[in-house]
Amino acid sequence: MAALFHGLRRVALKVRGQRALCRGPASSILCGGRGLPVCGGSPERLFHSTRAQGGPGGAAQASAPNRLPFATISREDLAFFEQLLPGRAITDPEVLEPSNVDWLQSVRGSSELLLRPRTTEEVSHILRYCNERKLAVTPQGGNTGLVGGSVPVFDEIILSTALMNQVLSFDSVSGTITCQAGCVLENLSSFVEERDFIMPLDLGAKGSCHIGGNVATNAGGLRLLRYGSLRGTVLGMEVVLANGKVLNCLTGLRKDNTGYDLKQLFIGSEGTLGVITAVSILCPRKPKAVNLAFLGCSSFEQLLEVFQCCRGMLGEILSAFEFLDSACMKLVEDHLRLTNPIKESSFYIVIETAGSNAAHDEEKLHSFLEEVMTSSLVTDGTVATEEIKIKALWAIRERITEALRHDGYTYKYDISLPVEKIYQLVEDMREHVGSRAKNVVGYGHLGDGNLHLNITSPFYDAALLSAIEPFIYEWTANHRGSISAEHGLGLKKKNYIHFSKAPEVVLLMGYIKAILDPKGILNPYKTLPDTCP
Numbered sequence: 049m050a051a052l053f054h055g056l057r058r059v060a061l062k063v064r065g066q067r068a069l070c071r072g073p074a075s076s077i078l079c080g081g082r083g084l085p086v087c088g089g090s091p092e093r094l095f096h097s098t099r100a101q102g103g104p105g106g107a108a109q110a111s112a113p114n115r116l117p118f119a120t121i122s123r124e125d126l127a128f129f130e131q132l133l134p135g136r137a138i139t140d141p142e143v144l145e146p147s148n149v150d151w152l153q154s155v156r157g158s159s160e161l162l163l164r165p166r167t168t169e170e171v172s173h174i175l176r177y178c179n180e181r182k183l184a185v186t187p188q189g190g191n192t193g194l195v196g197g198s199v200p201v202f203d204e205i206i207l208s209t210a211l212m213n214q215v216l217s218f219d220s221v222s223g224t225i226t227c228q229a230g231c232v233l234e235n236l237s238s239f240v241e242e243r244d245f246i247m248p249l250d251l252g253a254k255g256s257c258h259i260g261g262n263v264a265t266n267a268g269g270l271r272l273l274r275y276g277s278l279r280g281t282v283l284g285m286e287v288v289l290a291n292g293k294v295l296n297c298l299t300g301l302r303k304d305n306t307g308y309d310l311k312q313l314f315i316g317s318e319g320t321l322g323v324i325t326a327v328s329i330l331c332p333r334k335p336k337a338v339n340l341a342f343l344g345c346s347s348f349e350q351l352l353e354v355f356q357c358c359r360g361m362l363g364e365i366l367s368a369f370e371f372l373d374s375a376c377m378k379l380v381e382d383h384l385r386l387t388n389p390i391k392e393s394s395f396y397i398v399i400e401t402a403g404s405n406a407a408h409d410e411e412k413l414h415s416f417l418e419e420v421m422t423s424s425l426v427t428d429g430t431v432a433t434e435e436i437k438i439k440a441l442w443a444i445r446e447r448i449t450e451a452l453r454h455d456g457y458t459y460k461y462d463i464s465l466p467v468e469k470i471y472q473l474v475e476d477m478r479e480h481v482g483s484r485a486k487n488v489v490g491y492g493h494l495g496d497g498n499l500h501l502n503i504t505s506p507f508y509d510a511a512l513l514s515a516i517e518p519f520i521y522e523w524t525a526n527h528r529g530s531i532s533a534e535h536g537l538g539l540k541k542k543n544y545i546h547f548s549k550a551p552e553v554v555l556l557m558g559y560i561k562a563i564l565d566p567k568g569i570l571n572p573y574k575t576l577p578d579t580c581p
């Protein structure tokens with residue numbers, strides 16, 4: 049079996065060095081929110097943008113509510129903002145354009161004002177003013193979200209964190225980084241890596257997404273299996289409330305049980321409760337040895353067995369367990385010209401190990417590979433230890449979202465389920481929609497029980513959408529899953545919240561919103577449903 053392992057290594061050398069380009073999904077910025085009354089009951093209509101999507105087709109699976117009675121921007125307002133942020137209160141439609149449209153180009157707002165504060169004080173002034181005037185605000189970071197949470201729906205003022213990009217401090221003993229919300233994740237990764245640490249999260253959108261947006265959407269990503277969610281690694285936070293009050297919870301303490309942990313309210317609230325301006329995040333030490341195994345399996349059942357075996361045999365060095373099906377592989381081959389490094393298989397697995405002793409890790413990985421290959425759970429595979437090859441293999445998994453965008457109009461779902469049920473949904477969906485869909489693909493964070501089910505059609509197709517929904521939500525609810533595992537609800541999914549949350553829970557969310565943002569100015573039309581449970 050040693051020979052087989054080395055054989056795997058040789059295949060790795062064949063992999064071309066494509067670097068995962070930073071696209072934009074997975075996380076977004078401090079988005080979310082809706083206007084008061086908490087459940088507005090505004091009639092819905094389905095809308096889709098005809099100028100949408102980079103690929104063929106385009107549209108949006110989003111319900112467009114009616115505009116709530118917010119004020120509109122006056123000359124005096126513009127003068128105020130221009131004075132507060134000289135040269136950083138943008139009204140030029142061309143500059144505003146990319147901030148009005150989401151990364152998927154599926155939803156579009158019509159904001160006429162983009163504000164670029166640099167400091168928490170400026171954010172505080174902006175919000176105090178907007179709250180008094182009842183001007184609605186959409187916080188925006190890297191604008192990489194997938195649920196329409198980070199762009200305005202109507203004429204909301206866009207509050208961008210792009211210029212709030214300073215690292216404030218780094219504690220090299222604890223590994224805690226404190227930085228402004230607009231720091232790009234990849235820049236933070238480079239910063240901490242130079243100091244022998246890593247960020248606890250990693251996503252395909254790392255080149256564009258902002259850390260504030262990651263926190264506001266509780267972005268999951270590829271390392272959650274090992275380092276947990278931001279709910280555990282965010283130690284402190286500074287947030288500006290709708291009325292401009294600054295809530296300073298910017299501690300770097302691991303333990304702090306003094307009362308309610310208020311920062312948790314803002315993590316994953318999509319900017320509906322406050323604008324996150326700074327965060328303190330606990331970073332793990334940079335692993336001394338990283339290995340990546342890219343394996344093929346002929347059935348999902350076998351893939352699950354590999355997962356079990358992997359957890360048992362790799363234990364503490366396992367840092368990611370991702371999967372994609374053969375339809376995903378075809379998409380990245382066809383649209384991005386990436387090369388399948390192994391024999392064609394029904395399923396592919398990406399396993400990453402990260403540890404402190406290369407020889408020890410390699411030995412563990414070797415025994416694991418020997419086990420799964422002798423028991424024929426894995427049909428083919430390749431292993432990489434060099435960074436460039438690891439990146440090339442990761443690109444196959446990380447760039448699926450980008451490949452989908454080239455495939456047509458994409459109906460996106462982000463479901464968590466008991467792990468053994470994950471692929472049954474893809475199969476049931478394929479059967480259910482039949483030839484109406486161009487592709488039905490499944491991939492995701494298997495180790496976290498998180499499936500990304502994506503369906504494409506050449507153009508937006510309302511009939512296909514009504515075949516998919518509410519079928520997918522009912523299916524998920526029947527299996528006690530979540531209809532949004534890591535992307536949030538934003539604009540597109542907010543009205544389906546009841547498939548995952550009980551009425552009294554949604555009601556309590558509404559009360560919290562009403563307390564923190566009584567005028568509903570923060571990211572209206574997002575996260576909470578239009579109608580009361």
Ligand SMILES: O=C(O)CC[C@@H](O)C(=O)O
Nearest residue numbers: 073074252449460500502
């Ligand atoms: O595009 C998607 O559906 C998933 C995006 C992202 O969360 C990923 O895991 O690649």
Ligand SMILES: [Zn+2]
Nearest residue numbers: 074269500534
């Ligand atoms: Zn994901």
